[in-house]
Amino acid sequence: MHALLPTTTALPLFDVAASRRIETRALARSPDLMERAGLAVAKLALALRRGAGPVWVACGPGNNGGDGRVAARRLAEAGVPVHVGDEPPTAPSLAIDALLGLGLNRAPSAALQTTIAAMQACGAAILAVDLPSGLLADTGQPAGGLAVQADHTLTLLTLKPGLFTGEGRAHVGRLWFDDLGVAPDEAPTADLLGPSPAPARGATSHKGSHGQVLVVGGAAGMQGAARLAARAALACGAGRVYVDLLGLPAGEVADAGRPELMRGTLAELPRAVGVIGCGAGAAIADRLPTLLQRLPRLVLDADALNAVAASPALQDLLRARPAGATLLTPHPLEAARLLDRNTAAVQADRLAAARELSARLNCCVVLKGSGSVVASPAKRPAICASGGPALAIAGSGDVLAGWLGGLWAQQPDADAHAIACAAVDAHGRAGEVDGVLRAGDLIERLAALR
Numbered sequence: 001m002h003a004l005l006p007t008t009t010a011l012p013l014f015d016v017a018a019s020r021r022i023e024t025r026a027l028a029r030s031p032d033l034m035e036r037a038g039l040a041v042a043k044l045a046l047a048l049r050r051g052a053g054p055v056w057v058a059c060g061p062g063n064n065g066g067d068g069r070v071a072a073r074r075l076a077e078a079g080v081p082v083h084v085g086d087e088p089p090t091a092p093s094l095a096i097d098a099l100l101g102l103g104l105n106r107a108p109s110a111a112l113q114t115t116i117a118a119m120q121a122c123g124a125a126i127l128a129v130d131l132p133s134g135l136l137a138d139t140g141q142p143a144g145g146l147a148v149q150a151d152h153t154l155t156l157l158t159l160k161p162g163l164f165t166g167e168g169r170a171h172v173g174r175l176w177f178d179d180l181g182v183a184p185d186e187a188p189t190a191d192l193l194g195p196s197p198a199p200a201r202g203a204t205s206h207k208g209s210h211g212q213v214l215v216v217g218g219a220a221g222m223q224g225a226a227r228l229a230a231r232a233a234l235a236c237g238a239g240r241v242y243v244d245l246l247g248l249p250a251g252e253v254a255d256a257g258r259p260e261l262m263r264g265t266l267a268e269l270p271r272a273v274g275v276i277g278c279g280a281g282a283a284i285a286d287r288l289p290t291l292l293q294r295l296p297r298l299v300l301d302a303d304a305l306n307a308v309a310a311s312p313a314l315q316d317l318l319r320a321r322p323a324g325a326t327l328l329t330p331h332p333l334e335a336a337r338l339l340d341r342n343t344a345a346v347q348a349d350r351l352a353a354a355r356e357l358s359a360r361l362n363c364c365v366v367l368k369g370s371g372s373v374v375a376s377p378a379k380r381p382a383i384c385a386s387g388g389p390a391l392a393i394a395g396s397g398d399v400l401a402g403w404l405g406g407l408w409a410q411q412p413d414a415d416a417h418a419i420a421c422a423a424v425d426a427h428g429r430a431g432e433v434d435g436v437l438r439a440g441d442l443i444e445r446l447a448a449l450r
């Protein structure tokens with residue numbers, strides 16, 4: 001058993017169906033899995049309980065409850081006062097939520113809702129067994145809107161996607177993992193992203209070795225977005241970074257605060273990585289056909305995505321591009337426009353939405369938000385475990401778009417999916433601070449962690 005985040009490597013994720021298959025095969029080999037699960041819960045409970053009061057174990061009707069009952073027995077054997085029941089004891093030293101795990105299949109019943117509310121109000125920290133009760137393991141959504149908000153979650157046997165995306169991170173608290181001694185014996189449903197090494201910079205390399213980025217965006221009044229993207233591409237290590245600012249006469253400087261940045265256009269830079277759409281406004285729609293047909297590698301963000309959503313012709317041009325050559329970075333509302341549905345429908349199953357969009361448009365898709373999802377046609381999707389609310393600020397998406405472009409410029413042989421996985425994880429890690437960041441500071445943190 002160990003604390004899971006931050007991860008030092010990529011890790012496999014398994015949805016409910018895969019977890020059940022792994023569990024069934026493991027049970028045939030070693031029928032004592034529930035004993036191991038309950039023992040792991042008891043050990044963690046011993047470390048987490050505060051004070052001399054009883055440990056409250058709330059057990060549900062299935063095997064999740066079974067894990068809880070084994071844990072209760074083990075704790076009692078260790079001399080700890082234990083209370084098993086639906087109502088709290090006086091002054092509990094810890095509450096163990098063993099109500100519902102993988103078997104959750106509908107909104108928690110009224111009786112379970114009452115127990116969940118009592119747990120939430122009992123004054124002790126909550127340790128959830130496998131999953132916070134009420135949280136759907138595949139999507140990270142509370143079934144029927146209600147799920148335990150745990151302080152700790154000990155997930156068992158497999159890591160599930162819903163612990164990391166959607167509302168998952170708001171419910172799991174600190175995440176612990178025990179594989180119960182079982183090595184997964186099938187391919188994962190998705191990967192949890194780990195850190196990637198920064199692109200190598202050879203001792204004799206020069207700026208021409210590290211590629212070019214062309215940022216197209218920045219309509220009148222929105223130049224900051226394009227400049228943030230350009231600054232991020234520069235900080236990432238791209239050899240040369242140019243901006244085509246739609247709202248600024250050609251003779252004016254690209255960015256008075258960053259003299260390294262240059263003005264440039266598609267005509268002059270046919271091999272650059274395009275970062276298109278940051279602060280671009282509606283005018284980008286007219287530019288997109290040429291950009292989509294000419295630039296070999298493209299990152300589309302913000303207004304470029306809105307233009308694509310509104311135009312079947314642009315969607316056809318996207319589909320016609322080679323596999324691995326285009327990266328889309330929608331937040332949930334932009335994804336909803338591209339999929340012609342509402343944001344809630346996207347958020348209800350983020351993995352499925354990202355996969356569907358990538359398949360429809362033949363692109364790599366980064367569906368942003370807590371637990372960003374990276375999906376590409378014919379590839380296993382990935383979920384980002386890094387990041388947090390300090391990133392919920394204007395401009396952090398522009399920084400991501402620029403970082404993606406900067407990374408891709410330096411790694412011309414990498415496909416969009418590999419670039420997305422590396423950049424999204426780095427962006428999240430740089431955003432892990434208490435309080436809030438400003439987008440400019442985020443760029444500096446990305447550069448420092450590079």
Ligand SMILES: NC(=O)C1=CN([C@@H]2O[C@H](COP(=O)(O)OP(=O)(O)OC[C@H]3O[C@@H](n4cnc5c(N)ncnc54)[C@H](OP(=O)(O)O)[C@@H]3O)[C@@H](O)[C@H]2O)[C@@H](O)CC1
Binds near residue numbers: 023034101103107
């Ligand atoms: N087997 C082993 O050795 C191992 C097992 N492990 C553990 O088993 C857990 C999975 O156990 P599980 O399959 O029994 O499912 P579980 O989450 O207990 O729920 C099923 C029960 O809940 C009920 N129910 C569902 N939704 C409901 C709702 N909204 N409101 C009310 N009731 C609801 C459902 O009722 P039904 O739909 O049948 O009417 C059924 O009775 C897994 O998460 C892990 O903790 C691991 O430690 C590995 C070793």
Ligand SMILES: Nc1ncnc2c1ncn2[C@@H]1O[C@H](COP(=O)(O)OP(=O)(O)O)[C@@H](O)[C@H]1O
Binds near residue numbers: 394399
């Ligand atoms: N609570 C959060 N947890 C993790 N990442 C977040 C959170 N809020 C925002 N982010 C990240 O911050 C970025 C915001 O992007 P976006 O919404 O496009 O902002 P903007 O358009 O202002 O630049 C995305 O990469 C998103 O994943």
